[in-house]
Amino acid sequence: MNADDGWAGRVMVWLRIVSNLIVVNLLVLVGALIGLVVLGTMPALRAATVCLTRLRDGDTDRDLGLTGRGLVRTFATEYRHAFWRANLLGMPFAIALVLVVADTAVLPALPGPISAAVAVLTWIVGAYAVIALSAVFAIDMRYLDGVGATIRYAATLPFVSPVMTSALVAALGAVVFALTMLPMLAPLIGASVPLFVAGWFVDHRLAQLDPEHPRAAALSH
Secondary structure, eight states: OOHHHHHHHHHHHHHHHHHHHHHHHHHHHHHHHHTTTTTTHHHHHHHHHHHHHHHHTTOIIIIIOSSSHHHHHHHHHHHHHTHHHHHHHHHHHHHHHHHHHHHHHHGGGSOHHHHHHHHHHHHHHHHHHHHHHHHHHHHHHHOOOOHHHHHHHHHHHHHHOHHHHHHHHHHHHHHHHHHHHOGGGHHHHTTHHHHHHHHHHHHHHHHHHOTTSTTHHHHTO
16 A cells, blocks of 8 residues: 555545544434434433444444444434433433533523622532443443443543543643634534543543453553
8 A cells, every 4th residue: 555545544544534523423313303302312311322432442343333323223223222321320410411401501690799699609619410320321331230320420520530530621621611612513513522522532441440341451451
């Protein structure tokens, strides 16, 4: 293979990654709408987490295919299979996020110092809920624990992994900033890119903690 072939190959890989992220993002939107948002969002996020994890693991050729049809099949299968489980797993953290939104809405009505203090607390809780929500689906796809055990693991992971938590908050902040600067990208990758980034950090941490994790061997080298 000459240099041009290598450059062309790398371009094709990146185009394929971007196209898969767009497909997953659209699937999240469709999945949320199918479940009337309230019941559809958590299954859609979990199914997307499965697809994105397989993409990171390099399973595209075998399981997902080059055209995206396999990606759609994988998403649909996971969405149906874990519909109610995903809602149970995400419910505690979704409630926390709803409370964060409600608190944010009333902040302007509070006195200045109180508003500032409540705002800091609100966004700390919001950041924690986002990380724990990302973790609960990443954990669920790797392990076969019960709903309660999976929620407890996800709830404690941000506290026992402060480096991961700090790095993930910074990374997601950068993603949100980029999407704010380029709002036209939000409908295309506004859900899939944050999920991809969060899933990478959480799965990397799980591999550090568990020697039986599929990626643990790669980290030891």
